[in-house]
Amino acid sequence: MAKNKPPSASDAAEQADALARAISEQLPGWKLAQKQSIANDDGSRDIRADTRGPDLKELREKFLGSDNERDVVDAADEFEESDRVSVLVEPADGGPVKVADIVKGKVKLVQG
Amino acid sequence: MTDQELQDFIDVAANIEDKYAEMVKDLRNKGVKVIEYRGRPLPSQLVALLAPTGMKLLGPTDDQLLLAAAQIAGTNQDAADAVDAAVRADQDLSDVQLYRRLVQLDKFDDFRNPRGAGMNCQSITLAFGPPGERVLLAGDMQFTEPNVSGADQIVADLRSKVSQDGPYRLFKTTHHTSHNGQDQDFLKQLGNPELIVHSGGRNDATHPDPGTLTMLKRRSRSLPTMFARTDRNGRITVQPHKQGADAIDIARGRLNNFTSNADDQAEAEPEERSSSEETRSVTVQPRGQGGAAQVIIVNLPDHPVNLSVAGVAIIARPATSTSQAMMTPPERRLPSVPDTPPLPPRPQPRSSLSVRLAAGRTLPKLLFVTHSERLAANIGRQEAAAAIAAINDARQPLCDLSRVTGDGANKVRELLQGDDKLVGVVIAGGYDVVPAPIVDVLPPKLREALKANADRDPDRFIVWCDESYGDLDGDHVAERPVSRIPDARDADLFLTALQPKDLRPAQRFGIRNILRPFADRVWNSVAGNGPLQISEAFLSSWTTVAQTSSACQYFMLHGSDADATRFTGETEDGSGYTQAFLRDKVPEKFDGVVFSGCCWGALSVSEKAMNAKPLRVPSPRVAERSIALSYLKAGANAFVGCTGAHYSGPDLDPQDNYASALHEMFWLQLPRLSYSASMALFAARRFYAESIAADHRDPSDIARRLKNRAQFTCLGLGW
Numbered sequence: 090m091a092k093n094k095p096p097s098a099s100d101a102a103e104q105a106d107a108l109a110r111a112i113s114e115q116l117p118g119w120k121l122a123q124k125q126s127i128a129n130d131d132g133s134r135d136i137r138a139d140t141r142g143p144d145l146k147e148l149r150e151k152f153l154g155s156d157n158e159r160d161v162v163d164a165a166d167e168f169e170e171s172d173r174v175s176v177l178v179e180p181a182d183g184g185p186v187k188v189a190d191i192v193k194g195k196v197k198l199v200q201g
Numbered sequence: 202m203t204d205q206e207l208q209d210f211i212d213v214a215a216n217i218e219d220k221y222a223e224m225v226k227d228l229r230n231k232g233v234k235v236i237e238y239r240g241r242p243l244p245s246q247l248v249a250l251l252a253p254t255g256m257k258l259l260g261p262t263d264d265q266l267l268l269a270a271a272q273i274a275g276t277n278q279d280a281a282d283a284v285d286a287a288v289r290a291d292q293d294l295s296d297v298q299l300y301r302r303l304v305q306l307d308k309f310d311d312f313r314n315p316r317g318a319g320m321n322c323q324s325i326t327l328a329f330g331p332p333g334e335r336v337l338l339a340g341d342m343q344f345t346e347p348n349v350s351g352a353d354q355i356v357a358d359l360r361s362k363v364s365q366d367g368p369y370r371l372f373k374t375t376h377h378t379s380h381n382g383q384d385q386d387f388l389k390q391l392g393n394p395e396l397i398v399h400s401g402g403r404n405d406a407t408h409p410d411p412g413t414l415t416m417l418k419r420r421s422r423s424l425p426t427m428f429a430r431t432d433r434n435g436r437i438t439v440q441p442h443k444q445g446a447d448a449i450d451i452a453r454g455r456l457n458n459f460t461s462n463a464d465d466q467a468e469a470e471p472e473e474r475s476s477s478e479e480t481r482s483v484t485v486q487p488r489g490q491g492g493a494a495q496v497i498i499v500n501l502p503d504h505p506v507n508l509s510v511a512g513v514a515i516i517a518r519p520a521t522s523t524s525q526a527m528m529t530p531p532e533r534r535l536p537s538v539p540d541t542p543p544l545p546p547r548p549q550p551r552s553s554l555s556v557r558l559a560a561g562r563t564l565p566k567l568l569f570v571t572h573s574e575r576l577a578a579n580i581g582r583q584e585a586a587a588a589i590a591a592i593n594d595a596r597q598p599l600c601d602l603s604r605v606t607g608d609g610a611n612k613v614r615e616l617l618q619g620d621d622k623l624v625g626v627v628i629a630g631g632y633d634v635v636p637a638p639i640v641d642v643l644p645p646k647l648r649e650a651l652k653a654n655a656d657r658d659p660d661r662f663i664v665w666c667d668e669s670y671g672d673l674d675g676d677h678v679a680e681r682p683v684s685r686i687p688d689a690r691d692a693d694l695f696l697t698a699l700q701p702k703d704l705r706p707a708q709r710f711g712i713r714n715i716l717r718p719f720a721d722r723v724w725n726s727v728a729g730n731g732p733l734q735i736s737e738a739f740l741s742s743w744t745t746v747a748q749t750s751s752a753c754q755y756f757m758l759h760g761s762d763a764d765a766t767r768f769t770g771e772t773e774d775g776s777g778y779t780q781a782f783l784r785d786k787v788p789e790k791f792d793g794v795v796f797s798g799c800c801w802g803a804l805s806v807s808e809k810a811m812n813a814k815p816l817r818v819p820s821p822r823v824a825e826r827s828i829a830l831s832y833l834k835a836g837a838n839a840f841v842g843c844t845g846a847h848y849s850g851p852d853l854d855p856q857d858n859y860a861s862a863l864h865e866m867f868w869l870q871l872p873r874l875s876y877s878a879s880m881a882l883f884a885a886r887r888f889y890a891e892s893i894a895a896d897h898r899d900p901s902d903i904a905r906r907l908k909n910r911a912q913f914t915c916l917g918l919g920w
Contacts, residue, residue, distance in 0.1 A: 144644035
């Protein structure tokens with residue numbers, strides 16, 4: 090599959106409009122959140138962790154007995170095929186943001 | 202006001218000064234240094250301590266305090282004279298009659314209320330926070346109409362001083378948004394704060410002042426404004442360092458409600474308070490800077506209470522004990538040597554403590570892990586000793602990290618590896634006793650693949666997770682189940698949670714969001730009868746004692762990292778959240794199990810894992826601030842839930858829904874595993890992990906499932 094070209098500013102604006110429209114139509118009372126990313130309390134994006142969780146390889150070795158499955162995180166093309174667009178949405182009247190997915194034009198709240 | 206209400210009011214008012222003096226004395230007895238402000242500069246030591254918060258005490262000056270005091274004294278004399286005259290005329294007057302007679306006198310009908318103005322103009326005026334996030338709190342200060350004889354220029358000077366210390370992002374209106382506290386010019390002087398908060402009750406027709414509300418409304422049309430008010434929005438949490446809607450969180454209603462109490466009683470919303478102390482409180486969280494002090498302003502109820510405010514636990518404990526606990530953070534890696542000096546004796550030791558582990562029922566062989574010195578610092582030496590004795594009496598092995606040299610987690614692993622009869626691990630104590638590892642659930646390649654979506658998770662895929670205590674082979678997946686009994690710095694909670702009765706499922710109770718129909722299928726696996734309630738139709742206020750006493754409880758609702766006292770549902774029209782289950786509905790006695798699919802439902806500290814500061818102890822929540830901890834305090838066998846934001850979705854198919862398989866497997870396994878919640882969660886997580894390993898999914902899907910797998914935890918002694 091050909092690599093995507095970076096979207097132009099007008100493409101991005103159109104996409105944002107389309108997302109906002111889809112959310113207002115399908116999630117009445119919700120809107121696209123102003124901020125589309127979460128930062129640490131101090132504004133940084135550092136990852137401060139003591140340890141990590143298992144990766145797919147470790148899970149496969151443990152539960153399937155071997156690592157004979159293709160590791161999807163190594164297959165870049167599979168990501169591009171995903172139809173999922175994830176956004177942060179918030180109640181129009183104010184309130185905590187939630188994660189929502191837009192898949193094939195359908196909007197669904199997935200957090201909570 | 203009825204005669205009885207008025208009598209109650211008089212009784213309270215008559216004792217208020219004594220109670221205040223008693224409170225100050227009590228604080229001093231507990232080792233708190235209380236500084237009385239008399240208009241002079243604060244001690245340099247305190248100023249230095251508060252410097253990192255940007256805090257400044259701006260006023261009032263001693264001159265202003267004296268003028269206000271003189272005005273109050275004048276009204277005292279007027280009142281004394283009036284009482285004297287009334288009693289001479291009629292010696293049989295009751296307090297209530299006397300009060301009613303006095304307030305009708307013309308001399309007390311001065312609309313300027315000189316006594317009130319005198320008191321209001323003694324309000325301490327504080328500013329704090331870094332530039333761009335500054336906060337102004339000035340109590341009842343009458344900035345725009347002081348009405349204190351001779352104080353006009355002094356108050357004008359104070360206004361200038363306040364203005365120079367701005368601009369402010371947050372302003373708590375003064376004197377319950379009265380006309381004499383603020384006007385448009387003053388707001389302009391403050392730098393047109395975007396966040397404006399009113400503190401006051403509903404039964405007050407004149408506050409907020411209708412004219413001031415109109416001014417604020419008009420102003421909001423041209424200036425960015427988020428106006429919250431306790432009489433419409435309940436508890437309000439403000440975080441001035443955050444942007445947009447994140448900066449202000451309200452318990453109910455909508456922001457920018459400028460309606461007047463005087464004329465909109467008909468449309469007033471019903472009161473829904475989780476606790477009386479929640480009202481009229483404002484929480485301000487200046488951004489922490491390393492170990493900087495935080496400034497916390499709360500209106501306290503008139504009874505002893507444990508609070509956790511702005512990430513800081515305020516617990517009724519001897520100062521030495523509390524400060525020690527707060528100032529000796531456990532290392533992230535478990536400690537190698539005992540590092541806690543001996544504790545002073547508690548002032549009121551319990552005369553006798555009898556603790557029977559798991560109420561005497563037979564448990565499988567478990568490895569209990571604690572740090573006895575830290576536990577003693579949190580709940581008391583005698584209580585900690587009783588807990589440890591109970592573990593020993595039950596012949597359960599105990600790993601006391603205060604006696605371990607080297608890495609504590611390694612020691613736990615070594616003990617597990619050396620005894621294959623140990624079926625699980627029980628951590629005895631909160632995160633400040635035995636640290637909970639902070640886990641990045643995303644392997645580096647997956648985080649990279651997610652790109653911006655990694656930062657769209659409310660925890661950035663970083664969660665608190667105890668799994669590594671049960672990981673024997675170092676592959677980041679536990680081979681033994683782990684449960685934790687947090688102490689919440691509450692001996693009663695901890696000792697109760699050590700003694701849960703056997704789980705005897707008879708009835709069930711549950712609530713789900715209207716947009717989470719998958720929970721209906723899960724419900725089929727929950728033992729007992731009765732329907733799964735659906736929010737919004739079902740509200741917390743409808744909950745019955747019979748329901749909340751049910752042994753098996755399931756909540757599939759929204760939760761909040763900032764407020765663990767409520768789980769919320771959604772309105773059918775999507776217009777907002779409803780109060781689906783509030784902490785005050787947790788029964789006083791409970792011997793069942795709760796499974797919660799609510800975001801942060803089992804988070805027992807104030808900080809999300811991603812915001813934990815290196816070498817700083819996370820702030821334990823107290824039971825009064827947490828549904829999960831309240832269940833444990835009531836005697837719950839187990840509370841199972843998430844330490845971070847939970848993923849599920851509206852889909853019914855487990856292939857598309859992030860949570861349904863895990864939830865369902867828990868409830869299916871529970872009866873098969875002798876109603877051990879720890880074992881059932883362990884089995885459900887393994888099943889869920891297998892499905893993650895076996896199926897092809899896109900990165901977001903994998904990431905969310907890895908997070909759900911890691912963040913579910915079992916609180917309590919559910920074995």
